[in-house]
Amino acid sequence: MNRPDLLDGLAHATAERRQQGLYRQLAAVQRAAPGRAVIDGRQYLLFASNDYLGLAHHPLLIRRLRDAAEQGVGAGAAHLVSGHHREHARLEAMLAEWTGRERALLFSSGIMANLGVMQALLDRPGTRQASLCVQDKLNHASLIDGARASGATLRRYPHGDVAAAARQLESAPEAPALLATDGVFSMDGDLAPLPELAALCERQGATLMVDDAHGLGVLGPEGGGSLAAAGLSQAQAPVLMGTLGKALGTAGAFVAGSAALIDGLVQFARSFIYTTALPPALASATCTAIELVRQESWRREHLAALIARFRHGAAQLDLPLMDSPTPIQPLRLGSSHAVLEASQMLRDTGFLVGAIRPPTVPAGQARLRITLSAAHQPDDVDRLLDALARIPHPSDTCAN
Template sequence: MSFDLQSRLAERRAAHLYRQRPLLDSPQGPEVVVDGQPLLAFCSNDYLGLANHPEVIRALQRGAEQWGVGGGASHLVIGHSGPHHALEEALAEFTGRPRALLFSTGYMANLAAVTALVGQGDTVLEDRLNHASLLDAGLLSGARFSRYLHNDAASLASRLEKATGNTLVVTDGVFSMDGDLADLPNLCTVAKAKGAWVMVDDAHGFGPLGANGGGIVEQFGLGLDDVQVLVGTLGKAFGTAGAFVAGSEELIETLIQFARPYIYTTSQPPAVACATLKSLELLRSEGWRREHLARLIARFREGAEAIGLALMDSPTPIQPILIGDSERAMKLSALLKARGILVGAIRPPTVPAGSARLRVTLSAAHSEAQLERLLEALAACWPEVRDA
């Protein structure tokens, strides 16, 4: 008996679900070179345009000169360098929490937090549309795992009635494929009434949301009492790499002692932490980036609705155009690419069957003229897909 990998791959191709990696031949930015072709890109999560910022680059270079390249070991052995510690302190201050803990990736941060907090005899309740890393964490924890209806506090309340042991409610802050916001005030109220903790992965909220870029928790005016576990990633609006968990002194010490993805992983390069300290400074001080981004979002929604495109309820830089059929979504993406514009088609299993879409993501680095170019291309290409 052998693994029939060929058949699995053939089935995925036939269903228009086969994925291929575009080869980026340039730095991140609105104008990129992909597979040798110059393109105007609307598919990066570099929401504030910091991934190729000259000051962030210089901070990385200086960090490498002072601290070398590799982390060398796990944080608990000899891999916890001065820049890592300084970044944790800065992130704690930024989020208004006593402590923050640095991770090498967002996937690891989510696995670490959930599996360290709940296990056999406990309960983890998750939004149906949560990111794959959160769902995997819930399943791997060994706790009783259940998913409530998307953004539905009543559905969560009914599941909380059946919860046993320590109960953790887990949600994205901004849902990465729909761009909508978690109804945190109501979810937190329901959870608090049952003594459950709330964990929010605000990977896509930090930077674009909140008066100071502090994300969805800042936007809703919630505190440590409401959201006990706050996760953020650094590879999106921060423009660098890695992730963090912010919370109480006891939470962070618990993760250091019990979170296997933290304990058994080499630390990120210290120079990356140096770069992130600079990008955090820019995120906080240059509010014009959020203001410009908000104007682009409003203009895109106005223009897309005028074309007759089906948008989703998103006030964020993530602006999905709902197509439905995977083949038609791929066709629209290809037509845009032929006009020099790159927008990724998102298909099942990343999104539910029948909800294939183009996921437009906007950045503060985009100009108004570049956005108009996207709208003009959509106006030209959409009838060909709509009427097919």
């Protein structure tokens, strides 16, 4: 039988990716400190982390995790078997209260949460009409993959274009519809027009879902996220997904909303039902992280000052910085090869900055994804700006 070999096909695709400058590689961090990382014995200033509030190395979180682990490490089972521990329940209650929702449900990761929500809401076997899922084109991959896996009709509107989203909803007026968007877009750092999208969903009878992975802890009163910053209630934004491994400094994810939503997810979200629960000790540490986020507003204030300092310095240097008010500060360089070269130049001078290339971003829009943290100091930002001033960028090319 002359059947094509799947592993050969994968190897060929990998080789093509390497040739195109799109090959991805792992770098093992030996040791980390707030705003720093050590790789192969060398310390770097770290501007490639989502630890926005500098909590991942907080001594109180470390101590709480260690103390809780004395009672056991793993949960031992899925939540619905025997894996739902007291610390899980406490964390869910804290997340619900913090985000102004009736209830919350823990998932092992943001991808698993988005897959579970999409499958539970959109997969409607036996119904006459498929569900409709309308999404921003720059949404996180997990939202797009979740809609595709659910079997719903997926339509994507140009980034931030509320009028285009309206046309897509109007094209199927009788279909049950979900409009899903990032709150903060992970590769551009800008904000979704949440009040306008909420108003659109109310007019159209659609359900609004917000993935707030990069807004939670950073935006809004007490760090309540992009929905809190926009002043949107549970009724206006019925489905909220947030992650715990970014501003909160731990790991995992949750979905928050009405009691009916959470009850339904427990029954039908396969990525919740069929996986082992998060370690209870991690849930305990996350409870402490939420307390710190809500009480220590100075972290957000310090981070906002660093963002303003960086953007001011970048403007003085005429760097092609994208428009972002958040810790995600993308520097668009265009080609994958230019971004790889710039990332390596920064690494040679002691900085770790993410080189983001297609297919994560559209072709021709490769960028350095610079992320700031409350763990940084003003001098760290100034040193980064000095290093960025020495790398080639599109205006240099045009000048030549």
